[in-house]
Amino acid sequence: MSVELYDTFSRSVQTLSPWSGDKLRFYCCGPTVYGPAHIGNFRTFLIQDTLCRVLKVDGTCVQHVRNITDLDDKTIFQSQAEGKNLSEFTTYWSEKFHSDCAALNMLAPSAEPSAVAHIPQMINLVEKLIEKKHAYATDDGSVYFRVSSYKDYGRLSRLNQRELKTQSSNSAGQVNDADEYDRESVTDFALWKSRKPEDGDNYWPSPWGEGRPGWHLECSAMVHSSFDGETIDLHGGGIDLCFPHHENEIAQSECAHGKEFCKHWFHTAHLMVEGEKMSKSLGNLYTLDDLCAKGFSPMAIRYTLISSSYRQQLNFTFDGLHASQSALSKLERFAQSLLDKTGEASKDFNATYVTAETIKDFGLLAKAWDALRQNLNTAASLGAIFGVIGSNPAASLDAEGARSMLRAFGSLLYALGLELYKTEDKIIDAPADIIALANARWAAKQSKDFNKSDALREELIEKGWVVNDEKDGFNLEYRS
RNA sequence: GGCGCGGUCGCCAAGUGGUAAGGCCGAGGACUGCAAAUCCUCUAUCGUCGGUUCGAUUCCGACCCGCGCCUCCA
Numbered sequence: 397m398s399v400e401l402y403d404t405f406s407r408s409v410q411t412l413s414p415w416s417g418d419k420l421r422f423y424c425c426g427p428t429v430y431g432p433a434h435i436g437n438f439r440t441f442l443i444q445d446t447l448c449r450v451l452k453v454d455g456t457c458v459q460h461v462r463n464i465t466d467l468d469d470k471t472i473f474q475s476q477a478e479g480k481n482l483s484e485f486t487t488y489w490s491e492k493f494h495s496d497c498a499a500l501n502m503l504a505p506s507a508e509p510s511a512v513a514h515i516p517q518m519i520n521l522v523e524k525l526i527e528k529k530h531a532y533a534t535d536d537g538s539v540y541f542r543v544s545s546y547k548d549y550g551r552l553s554r555l556n557q558r559e560l561k562t563q564s565s566n567s568a569g570q571v572n573d574a575d576e577y578d579r580e581s582v583t584d585f586a587l588w589k590s591r592k593p594e595d596g597d598n599y600w601p602s603p604w605g606e607g608r609p610g611w612h613l614e615c616s617a618m619v620h621s622s623f624d625g626e627t628i629d630l631h632g633g634g635i636d637l638c639f640p641h642h643e644n645e646i647a648q649s650e651c652a653h654g655k656e657f658c659k660h661w662f663h664t665a666h667l668m669v670e671g672e673k674m675s676k677s678l679g680n681l682y683t684l685d686d687l688c689a690k691g692f693s694p695m696a697i698r699y700t701l702i703s704s705s706y707r708q709q710l711n712f713t714f715d716g717l718h719a720s721q722s723a724l725s726k727l728e729r730f731a732q733s734l735l736d737k738t739g740e741a742s743k744d745f746n747a748t749y750v751t752a753e754t755i756k757d758f759g760l761l762a763k764a765w766d767a768l769r770q771n772l773n774t775a776a777s778l779g780a781i782f783g784v785i786g787s788n789p790a791a792s793l794d795a796e797g798a799r800s801m802l803r804a805f806g807s808l809l810y811a812l813g814l815e816l817y818k819t820e821d822k823i824i825d826a827p828a829d830i831i832a833l834a835n836a837r838w839a840a841k842q843s844k845d846f847n848k849s850d851a852l853r854e855e856l857i858e859k860g861w862v863v864n865d866e867k868d869g870f871n872l873e874y875r876s
Numbered sequence: 877g878g879c880g881c882g883g884u885c886g887c888c889a890a891g892u893g894g895u896a897a898g899g900c901c902g903a904g905g906a907c908u909g910c911a912a913a914u915c916c917u918c919u920a921u922c923g924u925c926g927g928u929u930c931g932a933u934u935c936c937g938a939c940c941c942g943c944g945c946c947u948c949c950a
Binding site: 404407424425426427428433434436437438439440441443444468469470553554555611632633634635636637638639640641663664665666667668673703704705707708709711713715716718719720722723726729763767773775776777778779780781782783785786788841844846849850853857862863864865866871873 | 879880881882887888889890891897898899900901908909910912913914915943944945946949950
């Protein structure tokens with residue numbers, strides 16, 4: 397068994413395996429905690445989470461590190477705008493990020509280092525770079541990376557140095573005008589920024605004077621300390637980070653430590669919303685809370701965000717969200733049909749997943765598992781699952797057969813991170829007046845007063861509740 | 877201009893050198909007092925034009941169209 401994944405560096409699909417030892421070292425550029433993460437952020441994190449899950453089911457031990465960016469232009473400026481100190485501000489948004497992750501059924505990473513906690517390591521890194529002539533300090537106490545000193549610069553994104561434009565903006569998109577003339581070259585980027593009045597209290601002492609680290613530096617420092625200086629196997633992030641962020645990480649790390657930084661690069665394509673680029677100005681920048689408020693479940697959101705190729709742009713639509721909800725229900729019915737055969741009651745597949753090695757044979761679901769292993773083809777995997785569902789296998793299985801199919805299916809659900817039966821509560825939680833109406837309707841129906849029962853049903857529909865009759869009763873379903 | 881991604885059924889979306897998975901929606905049927913829910917059945921020749929081939933949606937070339945990155949961004 398093995399897992400394969402497209403690698404940006406070689407532009408080809410490569411097998412993932414630890415280059416040394418028995419655990420796969422996997423680093424992801426995490427969220428900048430200056431507000432709620434949006435679904436575009438979550439697409440990337442969710443795809444990364446799904447990969448971790450697939451690796452786990454495959455039996456690979458993963459050391460997954462995802463940082464928290466809590467020290468950059470955006471967190472500093474936004475915290476000041478809100479009159480809060482940086483730590484109070486970023487703690488709040490980190491916690492919000494964590495609760496969103498939990499709602500989306502994401503596994504917690506092995507570690508989540510924070511940038512502010514790594515300032516000494518960053519300073520140490522800059523000292524090494526200066527020592528090796530890959531960096532230089534300017535008169536105002538800033539330090540820049542000398543891009544011309546690293547001949548491989550641009551290899552990941554395949555940009556030639558001569559094609560590089562300036563790196564003259566900060567991470568909040570504002571132009572750094574003051575230092576324009578201090579740099580040797582417009583392509584050089586900041587490792588350390590000298591203290592500016594607008595930074596407020598957010599400055600730290602360094603050999604070059606008070607200031608703060610440049611944005612790209614934190615990932616190099618945290619990778620180094622999180623993985624004991626070892627070359628890592630896999631590095632993930634949104635496609636936009638390929639240049640310049642990842643290019644800069646490579647340059648900083650390889651020049652400082654003199655060894656290969658990372659073996660395999662994993663980039664996720666961006667999200668469009670209803671055919672347009674997602675942006676605040678278009679008003680289509682959704683957070684998890686926004687969508688939940690519209691009545692969509694976190695699971696439907698997860699399903700939507702992971703159900704297509706991670707290398708292709710995903711056009712996020714409300715139609716798609718509805719489709720996901722329906723598809724999820726179909727998976728639940730299938731699970732129920734297997735459960736009925738086995739007589740088992742546990743619906744918590746996430747707690748009972750088993751590794752591929754234990755399963756040995758995914759049986760009819762083998763195609764679905766192979767699709768996940770082969771470059772995380774979630775769309776093909778789901779397609780294969782539904783293909784099996786369509787053949788109604790439960791009908792011809794005995795209890796033992798159903799049990800083994802359930803085990804394979806459960807592991808696929810675990811790998812995809814899909815938790816079934818999460819929306820059941822909605823059915824039970826109908827308010828008292830709705831339940832009273834529904835009971836009255838049922839009574840009318842029992843006494844064959846169909847005019848009255850139909851009228852009551854209409855009334856319920858107007859209030860957003862659909863009645864589904866069963867043999868000996870009914871259930872209520874909320875439709876937003 | 878450079879680096880990438882894509883154009884497959886109404887929508888979303890896999891895929892392979894030998895005549896196209898799947899999801900949603902829709903239609904018909906079963907069930908139902910009627911519905912709803914559920915179940916069953918049904919719907920494409922793959923952007924355009926050339927080439928290679930016994931045979932291409934799948935390989936090559938050209939072209940058209942959409943999108944991303946190249947400045948902060950997952």
